[in-house]
């Protein structure tokens with residue numbers, strides 16, 4: 201009744217931004233991500249008949265409050281599916297990801313928890329089923345089940361049974377680099393959950409965003425197949441800008457960007473002017489991720505580290521899928 205799983209975060213190149221069902225976490229659009237080898241969570245789950253409630257430790261500290269409640273709610277789902285509704289667990293997570301600042305800590309966190317808990321209960325599930333369960337912890341986490349390039353199919357069914365991630369290209373398909381540029385470890389003002397809901401409900405730009413997705417997906421899949429880096433970067437950067445534009449049309453309007461976010465964006469555009477192909481993407485926080493190819497690493501890192509507000513830069517290669525032991 202004990203298992204450990206390691207999962208990596210993923211960065212969406214075509215963003216998931218909006219739910220059609222809040223309770224089941226069903227998205228309004230397909231999204232596509234790349235899994236990152238440098239940012240990961242390792243979680244050990246031990247079910248114990250002596251326990252009266254779950255215990256959750258993150259990086260050695262016992263966690264209470266909303267984060268604990270979210271973990272318990274997610275474990276309830278797994279316990280029910282595994283026919284052990286009254287069996288509680290010790291959960292020990294080691295997170296090598298800055299939390300709640302747009303670094304998708306929840307993605308690797310929920311994927312690792314799902315992998316370890318289902319394995320500890322000896323549930324007989326395949327990867328699509330694991331992705332489907334993980335989705336209900338945090339949407340973007342369902343893509344962290346696989347390595348390489350991954351698409352989350354939104355599905356059509358009301359019950360969500362056809363909403364899960366599928367692999368598009370494996371880890372070794374393309375040797376890319378993704379630099380996670382850490383500007384601040386401050387908590388977000390508007391969580392992705394709250395931000396996407398407000399955008400879906402009120403943004404005058406939301407329809408335009410949705411209409412643009414099918415073409416972005418078609419084009420980026422072609423770029424991945426053909427390993428066309430400029431195309432991949434252009435589509436990713438434009439898709440990110442469109443997602444963030446929807447937040448400015450929401451009521452009340454909001455943005456995840458800080459002035460330092462824009463300084464890094466300008467630095468990336470400056471690199472391109474100098475002939476170095478580098479592209480940015482940004483999730484629901486101020487930090488920026490930069491895509492580039494290995495031969496340009498030195499120049500890209502030099503430029504990023506020259507920005508005053510940059511606290512650290514975490515470089516990733518394309519990462520692998522979940523590993524459950």
Ligand code: PMV
Pocket residue numbers: 211212214215216217231304306307338339340341392393482483484
């Ligand atoms: O899964 P959540 O609730 O952390 O939402 C993730 C939303 C974005 O990071 C902005 C986009 C994405 O597809 O990961």
